[in-house]
Amino acid sequence: MPSTGSDQGGTQLSPAARERLEGELARLREQRAVNAPNFRDEDPIGDSADQADVIERAETTAWIDRRIREVTDLLTHGKSQTSPSKEGLLPDGTEVTLRFADGDEETMRVVEFADEATAPDASALTSDSPLGRALVGHKTGDTITYRTPGGDLSAEIVALKLPA
Known part of the structure; x- marks a missing residue:
């Protein structure tokens, strides 16, 4: 799988971190393809359990989409530019x-x-x-x-x- 980012942009990711993120991105894309609800194929006359399943799948897909954006951003820009603010969190190495x-x-x-x-x-x-x-x-x-x-x-x- 080709690299999503390049070291020219100063991504500051270790090779191991880059490999892990690329693997995670591939898994997320596979999960999204499996989990994403297709509302056109859903039975409009289902019971509430069917509807709850569709809602759960939609929420899971939304989470996967957010994580795909985060991982893609990390691969493109690196952790120093894209990591959420670490303010109020324990520093790495604690x-x-x-x-x-x-x-x-x-x-x-x-x-x-x-x-x-x-x-x-x-x-x-x-x-x-x-x-x-x-x-x-x-x-x-x-x-x-x-x-x-x-x-x-x-x-x-x-x-x-x-x-x-």
């Missing part, structure tokens, strides 16, 4: 250790893209994820709550180290 309700502890490092984590002993955490956002404004010893697909979870901040 390291946090959390203790979860079951007593397990996990160390995570904030990264721009989840697959760019470099520390073998730390999981990747993006600053704009629900967990990343929940950490903003908190310090060691605080308990945070964040939303997951399975419901709200809580964790205690054992350590929080901003990058030097």
Whole structure:
């Protein structure tokens, strides 16, 4: 697949990040083709479950379209020009250790893209994820709550180290 952007424009993306984004873009386009509702083909006399399915597919398609635009923009212009404002988010390189309700502890490092984590002993955490956002404004010893697909979870901040 040809590159959507070029390094001439100063995209500042690592080869691994560019490859990941190009793969994500291809998957998003495939998902869009499968999920996009075709209102001409929909049965106008369906039950409310059919209508709910069409609405859900339309919402999913709208999300996919937004993400396709974001990824295309990243590939074209790079993260320094197109990333949403990082103001109010943890900076890349922040390291946090959390203790979860079951007593397990996990160390995570904030990264721009989840697959760019470099520390073998730390999981990747993006600053704009629900967990990343929940950490903003908190310090060691605080308990945070964040939303997951399975419901709200809580964790205690054992350590929080901003990058030097």
